Amino acid sequence: MNEFFESRSEHVAVVGGGYASAVEELTEFVLRGGKRIRPAFAWTAWLGAGGDPASDQAVPVIRACSALELVQACALIHDDIIDASITRRGFPTIHIGFADRHRNAGWSGSSARFGESAAILLGDLALCWADDMLRESGIDSDAAARVSPVWSAMRTEVLGGQLLDIEAEAGLDESVDAAMRVNRYKTAAYTVERPLHLGAVLADASPELISAYRSFGTDIGLAFQLRDDLLGVFGDPTVTGKPSGDDIREGKRTVLMATGMSRADEADPRSATLLRTSLGDADLDEDGIGRVRAALTEVGAVDDVEQRISHLTDRAMATLEAGDVEPQAASQLRHMAIAATQRTY
Amino acid sequence: MNEFFESRSEHVAVVGGGYASAVEELTEFVLRGGKRIRPAFAWTAWLGAGGDPASDQAVPVIRACSALELVQACALIHDDIIDASITRRGFPTIHIGFADRHRNAGWSGSSARFGESAAILLGDLALCWADDMLRESGIDSDAAARVSPVWSAMRTEVLGGQLLDIEAEAGLDESVDAAMRVNRYKTAAYTVERPLHLGAVLADASPELISAYRSFGTDIGLAFQLRDDLLGVFGDPTVTGKPSGDDIREGKRTVLMATGMSRADEADPRSATLLRTSLGDADLDEDGIGRVRAALTEVGAVDDVEQRISHLTDRAMATLEAGDVEPQAASQLRHMAIAATQRTY
Numbered sequence A, B: 001m002n003e004f005f006e007s008r009s010e011h012v013a014v015v016g017g018g019y020a021s022a023v024e025e026l027t028e029f030v031l032r033g034g035k036r037i038r039p040a041f042a043w044t045a046w047l048g049a050g051g052d053p054a055s056d057q058a059v060p061v062i063r064a065c066s067a068l069e070l071v072q073a074c075a076l077i078h079d080d081i082i083d084a085s086i087t088r089r090g091f092p093t094i095h096i097g098f099a100d101r102h103r104n105a106g107w108s109g110s111s112a113r114f115g116e117s118a119a120i121l122l123g124d125l126a127l128c129w130a131d132d133m134l135r136e137s138g139i140d141s142d143a144a145a146r147v148s149p150v151w152s153a154m155r156t157e158v159l160g161g162q163l164l165d166i167e168a169e170a171g172l173d174e175s176v177d178a179a180m181r182v183n184r185y186k187t188a189a190y191t192v193e194r195p196l197h198l199g200a201v202l203a204d205a206s207p208e209l210i211s212a213y214r215s216f217g218t219d220i221g222l223a224f225q226l227r228d229d230l231l232g233v234f235g236d237p238t239v240t241g242k243p244s245g246d247d248i249r250e251g252k253r254t255v256l257m258a259t260g261m262s263r264a265d266e267a268d269p270r271s272a273t274l275l276r277t278s279l280g281d282a283d284l285d286e287d288g289i290g291r292v293r294a295a296l297t298e299v300g301a302v303d304d305v306e307q308r309i310s311h312l313t314d315r316a317m318a319t320l321e322a323g324d325v326e327p328q329a330a331s332q333l334r335h336m337a338i339a340a341t342q343r344t345y
Helices: A002-015 A019-031 A037-048 A058-082 A094-105 A111-135 A141-169 A176-202 A207-234 A255-267 A269-278 A286-298 A301-322 A327-341 B002-015 B019-031 B037-048 B058-082 B094-105 B111-135 B141-169 B176-202 B207-234 B255-267 B269-278 B286-298 B301-322 B327-341
Strands: none
Touching: A002 A019, A002 A111, A002 B141, A019 A058, A019 A094, A019 A111, A019 B141, A037 A058, A037 A176, A037 A207, A037 A327, A058 A094, A058 A111, A058 A141, A058 A176, A058 B111, A094 A111, A111 A141, A111 B058, A111 B111, A111 B141, A141 A176, A141 B002, A141 B019, A141 B111, A176 A207, A176 A255, A207 A255, A207 A286, A207 A301, A207 A327, A255 A269, A255 A286, A255 A301, A269 A286, A286 A301, A301 A327, B002 B019, B002 B111, B019 B058, B019 B094, B019 B111, B037 B058, B037 B176, B037 B207, B037 B327, B058 B094, B058 B111, B058 B141, B058 B176, B094 B111, B111 B141, B141 B176, B176 B207, B176 B255, B207 B255, B207 B286, B207 B301, B207 B327, B255 B269, B255 B286, B255 B301, B269 B286, B286 B301, B301 B327
């Protein structure tokens, strides 16, 4: 990533003005960290499909996998505008950082507006640079041709998932199906399935292995999101790093909440009303969150989601076992899957 | 473009929910029109460098050139959020259209916020699809390798130009130089120079021809923006299609205004104050605009900008004449240059 950012510095400098300083914010945002989960899945899939880390293809493949971090930078920066999030990875989000910069410098106009505008543009830049990084990765032209449709599908899917997410939050569809569809495309395909698919085609894997990876990835990706939904309501803030119950206050249309509402409609109308009035109530206090927790548990939504996670994880592990994956990489994928889906609250 | 949009429909349909309907808005936005100036410059440059419209490369080249319209779709959609623009090409802007959709459906949350979020995501999608369209254009791998650095530079430059533009509007730098730098990267490089460069490398043009195209393109692109600045203050609304004086009300930091302020500072402090207080005054009436026009004329800013346009246009035409451009295409480029820079008010 460092190497890539350095390769852009000349063009940025040519434009001049405050561009280099703004790009510095993007660079720090990306280099500061995160779990690198998408490149890790892609790289491990490449190894699992017979990619040789000692070969001269290893560095080009690492570059191609790392380009996923730039797609993710755009997704995070733009999502933080959409969700009006204040912090990310312990630092101000990009739009908040630029709003502060505007305010501190005493510039004219709205600081919030300036911050969002700068963040829109820097997210766009990250998205453009993701393509540049993939295109300039040095993978051979056959590999590039195999990667192209996967890369294209992944981005069209994740943007679709994000769009369905804001529609769901606006109340277009509160069904479990709608929430599952968001999970499928905003999370599972984008975070696990397509990164594995990408690594597989980079190694020119067999159709059977690609198919096994994709099933495994979809199941683990869905289980990961369902676990995240549970953690968002029941998680220990000292472990998850975010206040428990914020998902409720922000009105997130999770499968957990959709299941709770659907079950309560049938069995317990008072709980159904409680869940609906609590969802999106920014002022909900700890007692209110407690009542939501109790209702979700009592109507059986928590058990239902736990069962889904178990079922998905079991099926994923069986798929991985049956697939022709190099043993060390398979073991690594199992560990990553467990880390992403296990109970930590 | 139609063909390309159809090629995406399967992926969009797979995601389901409201995605297809949202993408329909993007498709209509792109297909509705605009001047197609960037693909036209790129295609004409390809012809001028010896590209044969009867060859089997013509269709792939048309696709690659057309991908510029998708970059432009993103630029317009995101710029309209940044500038809080209400209409575009006689229709509601994308973010306004989605806000209306939200309001009319009686969804929950802020309609304005929903509209901007949807527009951020659809702009991102256009940007991703621009890359897809270029990558899937069918140009051969040598051409693709030549195009890659041009494509990359163009996008890094235009995003830099947009960023400098919002910084200039925030008042970071009111110099003529800063305004010229925005014109150079937000308009000239992106609208003329790089499209010509793209067409040239598609045709594997000589370094001399590429250099001639780029000089011509930079000069014409700058002259085009300067003419646009003049039209924004002095233009006939029935010709330009936008209310005269809106650039002043919106606080656009044009070279015209920067020149006016700089000249007034030296010669006419009262006019300098008038220009500074008028710029960004959303309530400025027709009389106020009239006073700005008079001040810009009296301090010599209008003459100065007209001279810049003449100088740039003359130099561009001389460069084109001296370059080894196929005669019919050269004539076409001359006409396009005149249309973009001539006085129409």
